[in-house]
Amino acid sequence: MIELYQFELSQYSEKVRLILDYKGLDYRKIEVIPGMGQIDLFRLTGQRKVPVIKDGANIVSDSTEIAKYLDQKYPDRPLFPTDPKQRGLCLLIEEWADESIGVKSRQALFGALSQDQNFRKALLPNTTPDLLKGLVGAVPNDLLKILGFGVGASPDIVKSAETDLKQDLEALCLLLADSPYLVGDRTTLADLSVAGLSMLIKFPDGPYLDLPANVKGKGVPGLADNLAYQPFFTWRDRLYSQYRKLTPGAVNITGSAPTAISID
Numbered sequence: 001m002i003e004l005y006q007f008e009l010s011q012y013s014e015k016v017r018l019i020l021d022y023k024g025l026d027y028r029k030i031e032v033i034p035g036m037g038q039i040d041l042f043r044l045t046g047q048r049k050v051p052v053i054k055d056g057a058n059i060v061s062d063s064t065e066i067a068k069y070l071d072q073k074y075p076d077r078p079l080f081p082t083d084p085k086q087r088g089l090c091l092l093i094e095e096w097a098d099e100s101i102g103v104k105s106r107q108a109l110f111g112a113l114s115q116d117q118n119f120r121k122a123l124l125p126n127t128t129p130d131l132l133k134g135l136v137g138a139v140p141n142d143l144l145k146i147l148g149f150g151v152g153a154s155p156d157i158v159k160s161a162e163t164d165l166k167q168d169l170e171a172l173c174l175l176l177a178d179s180p181y182l183v184g185d186r187t188t189l190a191d192l193s194v195a196g197l198s199m200l201i202k203f204p205d206g207p208y209l210d211l212p213a214n215v216k217g218k219g220v221p222g223l224a225d226n227l228a229y230q231p232f233f234t235w236r237d238r239l240y241s242q243y244r245k246l247t248p249g250a251v252n253i254t255g256s257a258p259t260a261i262s263i264d
Contacts, residue, residue, distance in 0.1 A: 006031065011106070015067075019067055019070060022192055053070075067189055090189055165220075202224035
């Protein structure tokens, strides 16, 4: 079985989960602990980022490379169009989604979290002790805004990201107005990438992610709840209902002492 080393809240991990589900492949989620867990990933791949898949003796990192590997190894339900121009457009949209929606949605979500203590607490895993939830909720909003400068999410960057995402969502609504697909006449990597990477803008409303129930269907104010972008989220929800499986059990690496993930 394919092993997916991931963060549940990683939009790039979600992109890979959606691709795996679309192809009907069985996989096991392994939640990587930030810090210690990433050391083993570095030993294995030379980098600390998720997602990473382990398929037998094959280890592949980076969501785009994972998509290409899976399409070559498991050709059923291909991710790319056969027409050269459509394939090129598919690759362009996938790259754009990675660099625009993927990056800016994280910045916009940070902005939303810095304004809403209850939202911050709600995003913590269900297993988080009440004491820690209280501490997270008690962090002043202004302090988080200051911390945002250190993680590339200053108020100006957040505002710019939100503005860009509004244009992105408007463009997607226009592209999908007369077609159920972004490229050609069937689902491709372009669709799956855009759908999965939009997770942080608005969390899917369904049992797809290991998230608290009161977070599902919620997202960045002004984007997730804007009726102008509802056609896009309706399209995404339909794609999820067609392909996304119920969340498989994750192997959560927890304990009183730091524990590294085990990779053969």
